[in-house]
Amino acid sequence: MNRALQILQERGFIQQCTDFEGLSALMDAGPVTFYVGCDPTGPSLHIGHMVPFFALRHLHEAGHIAIALIGGGTARIGDPSGKTEMRKMLTYEQIDENSERIRKQLDAFIGFDGKTAFTANNKDWLANLNYIDFLRDIGVHFSVNRMLSFEAYRKRLETGLTFIEFNYQLLQSYDFLQLYDRHGCRLQIGGDDQWGNIVAGIELIRRIRGVETYGLTFPLVTTSDGKKMGKTEKGALFLDPALTSPYEFFQYWRNVTDADVKRFLLMFTFLPVSECEALGSAKDSAINQAKERLAWEVTALIHGKEEADKALQAARALFGKGGTAGDADAVPTYRIAAKRIQQGILAIDLFVESGLCPSKSEARRLIQQGGAFVNEEKVTELEKMLDISSIQDGILLLRAGKKRYVRVRVE
């Protein structure tokens, strides 16, 4: 088997391939141009988007030519795959803005050089498509009967599917054709929910250009307790530090279930396979250290080593014995005017203001249930007042439950 494919397989990336031997032979013969698509439907990528891009990096490092396709055109419609409801329509301005932000995030992760790795935006060929021409040239090759047999559309037939969403597959197939024509792209990789769309693109190219292209999909990554990957209290685990701080990002990986450690090390880090396996097979306290390693590695890849170090340090300070919050710079910090503390402030109010509790009722509940701490001391009275005496070195540490910390900095 081709070396690059072997790496992907060892690391658990491969779910399905349209023609394993054919692809392997093609890749052995020389650099293959391939692409991953991603629709800019939000302002930031989240970790769920990243599996194909980790795979992209592996292939790129193996000498193949990577295209990251930003779906500035397809985002105007919305892919029904894996969705149970129609997507919200975004304005064109929003999509363009999202596209740019996502392009930057990908650039930071992949490092586009414009030759062996670059981006494309399908807006360039989709935005001004002529409907009649499109139907004549592309539409004829699609069978509605066939499309309806796809899982993605069949499901939606029960809940409702609009015509524009139904067209998504044609557009994605057309993307592949365009990338083949423009850049000689021969391989499309993506999440397994894209299988139907990928296969459709391959068939289109075969019919129109008489050329064999390939598709490769990755498993949909879930946590071993069956939840979707990357879910936090606040929603998805975003790459944008403004949406998910590096510390929160780090903590997500730090708190992964034992059973997921090996798999995540293989997929979300570039540590050697043997090391991933050794770390992931550890037990008891050793597995805990492996989680710390996992968290540091992934955080470093996304946010850089410096941020990863800070997050690690903060986590150790808060969770290690006898640690202080003073040097835990990465911990979310809330700033408050010194005057307000001098006047005295209700603990309840501070928990709400700092963002640890969404409402005063929740803050009260937290105190009643014994989960509210100020400077690691349990708050026992609902009406607890805080003043200067709680401040140490200009800082006051709030904790909600076992893991959620906020530092309050008095200025």
Add this chain to the structure above:
RNA sequence: GGGGAGAUUCCCGAGUGGUCAAAGGGGGCAGACUGUAAAUCUGUUGGCUCAGCCUUCGUAGGUUCGAAUCCUACUCUCCCCA
């Protein structure tokens, strides 16, 4: 175009004039146990100036001492027929 069903708190889903901030489950949060894990058990889960008050049951009106529950109109969704 015709006929039918429906819209309930984060989600699913009960409720059909007062005892409803609304059963049950899921999810979330907290506590116990632990390893910042899993499993398990317990509590909790609209807001507030909290023994009380306020806002919620698609939207807008109406009936009533009193409505998520009845009436009217509207909006949206689904199903069947064309």
